Amino acid sequence: MILRRVIAHFRKQEWTAIAIDFLIVVVGVFIGIQVANWNAEIADRRTETEYLRQLQGDLRNIQAEVDAQIEFEQFHANLANDVYDLIRNDADADRAKKINMGLSELGVRRTLRTQSPTFLDLQGSGKLEIISDQALRSAIISHFFRTSRLEAALDKNNEFFVDQAFVSFVMSKNIPPQSWDNALMKVQLPVTSVVSSAFKKQSEESPLYAAAGSALAAPPDAEIWEEIVPQVAWRGLIAVNNETIAQQLSAATKDLEEKIARRLEETD
Numbered sequence: 001m002i003l004r005r006v007i008a009h010f011r012k013q014e015w016t017a018i019a020i021d022f023l024i025v026v027v028g029v030f031i032g033i034q035v036a037n038w039n040a041e042i043a044d045r046r047t048e049t050e051y052l053r054q055l056q057g058d059l060r061n062i063q064a065e066v067d068a069q070i071e072f073e074q075f076h077a078n079l080a081n082d083v084y085d086l087i088r089n090d091a092d093a094d095r096a097k098k099i100n101m102g103l104s105e106l107g108v109r110r111t112l113r114t115q116s117p118t119f120l121d122l123q124g125s126g127k128l129e130i131i132s133d134q135a136l137r138s139a140i141i142s143h144f145f146r147t148s149r150l151e152a153a154l155d156k157n158n159e160f161f162v163d164q165a166f167v168s169f170v171m172s173k174n175i176p177p178q179s180w181d182n183a184l185m186k187v188q189l190p191v192t193s194v195v196s197s198a199f200k201k202q203s204e205e206s207p208l209y210a211a212a213g214s215a216l217a218a219p220p221d222a223e224i225w226e227e228i229v230p231q232v233a234w235r236g237l238i239a240v241n242n243e244t245i246a247q248q249l250s251a252a253t254k255d256l257e258e259k260i261a262r263r264l265e266e267t268d
Contacts, residue, residue: 048130049267051118052260055140058116059257065112066250068192072110073243075190079106080236082185087225087232096216100178101185103228106235107167107177108193109158114147114249136263143256147249154245161238169231173224175215179204 083102086095119140122128131137179200182188203209216224 045132045267048132049264051122051127051130052264054118055116056257056260056264058118059253059260062114062116063250063253063257065114066246066253068190069110069112069246070243070250071190072192073239073246075193076106076108077236077239077243080232080239083232084229084236087229094184097178098185099216099228100175101180103170103175103232104178105180105189105193106232107162107170109162110192111158112151112154112246112249114151114253116144119144133263136259139256139259143252146252150245150249154242157238157242157245161234166231166235169227173215173227176209178209 079102083099083106086092086099086102089095092098122130128137128141131140180189180193
């Protein structure tokens with residue numbers, strides 16, 4: 001319709017009318033583009049908010065995992081000291097059995113994973129730019145880069161000092177596995193370490209585990225005790241180091257969660 005009007009004005013050489021029609025077209029296109037951009041911006045901000053809320057949820061789940069790791073490592077660091085005290089105290093009638101339980105539990109390690117499905121989605125799909133706050137975007141990227149390095153350090157500690165060193169030593173001394181007894185040890189395992197089932201209970205009561213501590217039933221000055229002490233000391237130290245790593249992860253996770261929370265408050 002406008003095109004027909006322009007042609008008619010042109011034939012009549014009505015230049016003012018042509019200019020007005022041209023201006024109407026330009027303004028209309030401009031407004032249309034602006035409205036489209038405005039709608040796209042609103043959609044992007046809604047998407048950003050949704051991703052930030054999902055990241056916030058991931059970080060809270062990660063925090064729960066890190067807290068469990070801290071509890072686990074503190075328990076094992078303390079257990080290493082308890083086993084040492086038992087080695088030096090031969091007056092306890094259940095000493096060998098308790099040490100057997102302690103050594104078995106110290107052979108357990110916990111794998112920590114702090115991956116965020118939301119961050120992996122943003123990274124894999126190339127949508128990280130949807131987070132408009134550049135400082136926050138950089139903080140998120142840096143956080144998950146750093147946590148992956150800390151995870152790798154914790155994994156290396158467990159692989160070398162627990163799996164290859166401690167567990168290998170215990171097995172080389174023919175010390176059999178022994179399930180934990182809360183009543184005998186007078187302390188409960190961390191929740192994340194408890195594995196319970198009817199089958200497990202039945203298996204623990206079999207003759208295979210009846211001679212718990214027999215490999216350790218030796219005089220206090222026996223050579224095996226002097227070999228066990230440094231191994232237990234190393235195991236306790238690794239638990240302490242792992243706990244330090246987990247504390248760093250905890251602090252970093254809380255810091256990022258707070259930054260995201262502030263950003264969400266600004267956009268509400």
